[in-house]
Amino acid sequence: MSLSRPSSTELRCSRGIAGLRRWLRLALVFVFTLPGAGFATYGAEADDALVVEYQLKAAFVYNFAKFVEWPVDGGADAGAFTLCVVGELPYRVMQQALAGKRIRGLPLVIRSLNAPTGVDGCQLLFVGAGAGHLSFAPVGAVPVLTVGESGDFLRSGGMINLVRVDNRLRFEIARSTGERAGLKFSSQLLKLATPAGDAP
């Protein structure tokens, strides 16, 4: 009773104290997000536009991990979630953008792969466009989510391909490929995919 009463008055006087609080909170958010923004601008010294592109893709890749379920025994390393990146720039940007992130409680480990041969221990493989489709070998039945950014990535055995549609970043999903590998796509993810792939 004595606890709920102040909150109710707080609610009623939303233009007073609550309004002040909102501004305080916004200020805090701004202060905390400032260093991240500084990093981002710092890493994009080579090609700013490309870096921004990969930063966005890093966020996509990171979110994919959250909408895809891996088989329980699929993970080689149970202590971490391993993201393998093929391509130097993507790796560098992603390492910066996703540093310290966690997926399903596991720390995200980002590994750079120069050749797509050793996918052991990877749960998610991002194949940058710079590496070319030659350097990419489909991992087959191994439960590794493969994300690419080239036009025929799905045809060459990839699962998710990032594409730009109407100047917006979208993705295509080859659901059957993923399911063959023992992965399960969330319907939430599937509904957002562009219909280019075999996704619904």
Next chain:
Amino acid sequence: MRLLRDAPIQWKLTLIIMLTCGVAVVLGVAALALRYVAAEQENLTRHMAILTRMVATNATSALAFGDQEWARRALAALEAEPEVCAADVFDADGKVFASFRTPCARQGETALDPTAEESRPPGLLLLADSLRVVQPIVLDEERIGTVVLMAGLEPLRADLLVDAVGLLCIVLVAGLVAFFFASRLQKFVSEPIRRLAATMKHVSAVKDYARHVESAGNDEIGELIRGFNEMLDQIRLRDEQLQRNVTERAKAAEVLRIHAKALENTVDSVMVLDADRHIVWVNKAFTLMTGYEREAVLGQAPELLESDRHARAFYDDIWSQAGQWQGEVWSRRRNGDIFPQRLSISPIRDQGGQISHYVSVGNDISPYKQYEAQLEHLAHHDTLTQLANRGRFETQLDETLARARRLGGCGAVMFVDLDHFKAVNDTCGHAVGDQLLRAASERIRQCVRESDLVARLGGDEFAVLLDGLSSSSVATKIAGNLVASLAAPFNIAGKELHISSSIGICCYPEHGSDADELVRNADLAMYCIKEAGRNGFRLYSPELAAASPLTEDAAPVAG
């Protein structure tokens, strides 16, 4: 309050029942309504929370991948919910990511405030404008955004209003039903009371005590009705008794009136006295008898009627009688006349045995007295001559002789026989003979003293009793006068008649002391003078008796 107090019991009972029912129903309905409102509110709140959570879930991936189209699509599903007015999806930075508005959203409200706490008005939602539900969008334990949903409370209020109207209708119907039952049920109590009151009014108006109230059960009202009926019975009994008493009293009064009339009109004189012997009432016969008007004697003592023919002791004796006194009294009329009356005086005693009144009933017996005197006269006197007859003569003689024997003194007895009367009777007729006898007896009366007794013994034979004589010579002198007087001629019916007389004298006590002896001796002396030639007298002497011994046969021949 006064209106309520004067209202009929049935209205009061109905009011009480209705008030009780009404309070119960209103309280029940209020509790129910509160519970209903709370449930509805809870329902709405929960529903909105579910909606918000669904929107949040549906918008998670869209937000994660920055797909505003899909976020809007997720919000568009809310169109099916009429309560939802507005919904916004904010990203982690608090910027609007997707927005949903319906016409019910308030004008000018472009974006909802995602930083505000979930606003859930305490208590009744009805009083608030809107319900806000805030749901964070969390992806893998990371808050990536917020969904804020605002629901209008108008539909809820409208629903509740409809329900309230429905409930009110139910309450009204329940009230009507309750009124129906109340007006029926209250009759259990009020109807017997109403009947009782109506009967009471009827009874007091018509005085119909035979009417009864139909009893109703054994409750207090039933007892009241029974008590009332018993009271009516008692009143009826008393009434009848009273009526009877009145009738009896009327009859008694009638009887009294008749008695009073009878007393008033009876020929007997009635006089009522109080215990102190003052006249309190007299009747008409009293006035007729005594000449005193009623008003003149009321309060008077009865002594005003007393004559001086009785001694004081006589009257005292009458009044000292314990019971009835009857007798004959000489009384005096108003005009002073003395008259005899037969009087009956009876004391009237009260219940304690004390004399309260006397009733004196009197009859004027003076006519009877006169008649009695006449009879007496007839018995002792000769009707023709009005002289004493033989019986009276003998009685008087006995009395006189007895007194003479007791006191001394002497007297004489004379027998007078008219000579030749038979011849007059035969020649002149009985009428003349009777007149002659009357004239002769008158002459005899004139020759003796007033106190001397002259009697006609029969036919032409008379006797004279002379009492208180000084000597026998007085007797012979009177006898001589008699002979001379009777020898004088009588003038009767124009005729001159001549008769003579023969007189025998016998004196007492010298010639005898008892009546028979004296009569015999006088008779003997009379026969002696008749034998000696009539028209003279002869004094008895013993020698006379010895000289002519008369036989009984000679007397009629001489008469």
